[in-house]
Amino acid sequence: MLANELYNRLDEDFDIKNIRDDWSFMDFNSYIVPTFKSKYMGLILDNSHNIEKVYTATFPDKEIIERILDTNAFDLLLFSHHAMGYRGNAEGFPFYNIPLAYLEEMKKRRISFYMLHAPLDRNGEYSTSVSLAKALNLEVVDEFCQYDNIKVGVICKTSFKSVLDFSDHVGKVIGHDIKLRNYGEADIRNGKIAIAAGGGSYPFVATELADLGINVYLTGFTKPLQYFEPTMEFHKIVKDNQINVIGATHYSTEKYACISMVDYFEKLGICAAFLEGKYFLEDL
CATH class of the missing domain: 3.40.1390.30 (NIF3 (NGG1p interacting factor 3)-like)
Structure with missing residues (x-):
């Protein structure tokens, strides 16, 4: 499927133009598309012309991205409920930015990244x-x-x-x-x-x-x-x-939405799979 067609379909189906969110605490580097820097939802990384497969995840943790990179595949979309990785066992603020080296590799592999937080909530x-x-x-x-x-x-x-x-x-x-x-x-x-x-x-x-x-x-x-x-x-x-x-836990109560999104993408005729992440009992 053409990447822009899929992005536009997600934007419309989840009504992102009428919803507010805030990820202003992220590191807005040059890899991130300009629209995300003001809207805080939707497309984050625009690296693909076509999308051959979608991987859904609750958080874009480093381990999740590594598993996608390990497939050695190109023209993929990472769909996540959050824009940042999550470490529930960290002291203080648990969210972290995706490392630049990972963003660079995703660009090389034509792996895009689309996120819905408030719209999926x-x-x-x-x-x-x-x-x-x-x-x-x-x-x-x-x-x-x-x-x-x-x-x-x-x-x-x-x-x-x-x-x-x-x-x-x-x-x-x-x-x-x-x-x-x-x-x-x-x-x-x-x-x-x-x-x-x-x-x-x-x-x-x-x-x-x-x-x-x-x-x-x-x-x-x-x-x-x-x-x-x-x-x-x-x-x-x-x-x-x-x-x-x-x-x-934060992860385990939200993962079922990302599992259900596999069905959403498959109904559009796109191969999709959910990637299991990590829960933290420290949330409790």
Whole structure:
């Protein structure tokens, strides 16, 4: 498929012209296309005329790019949910820029890079929270968690009665250790739970959950950070309102959207594959 046709299709299908995002903290070097430096979404590296295959990933980590380079293939697209790599075990800010040597090699191999963060978080067929709900076999009945005029969280019905049983179910699906903070009663209230994939530990989210009467919340990053006050305030609010919080890591709660994007590209007639990345229990 012609690369520009694919970029334009993604731009249109995910309505990027009407969504805001912010990656102003990135290193904007000469490899990055000018439009990304103002829009902070969509095409980042324009290295290909044709796209023969798409690799989807949650983060453009160095290990992910190395695996693509190791294929020795040309005319590829890396599609990612984030514009930067992620190290959850790093002290302080966990995101890092793709090294220049990798960008140079991607240019030589005609490997382009396209990113959707806020547009893929916005609730929809391929979105992060909806895809996680599907993976957990939950029925989405409503949405919540609005920021920058988009809603990114979902309210789901569940047949599970106890918080512990639901937490065990999440752990089995996710496939690694998760963390349940028992801040509330042991039973799930009204058979409903809330999901906001990724980094959902913000005070406004906790306040909305309390207003909705939800007592079980599943998100990715749940670690209280002394140096980032919103996370501390989040935990205070959920404790005060007896809302149980389940953390399943930033990566693992968002990867299902990138898995579902394989289907999106294949429906366009493009070969696609998901590249499994790395989760960090330090997120919890």
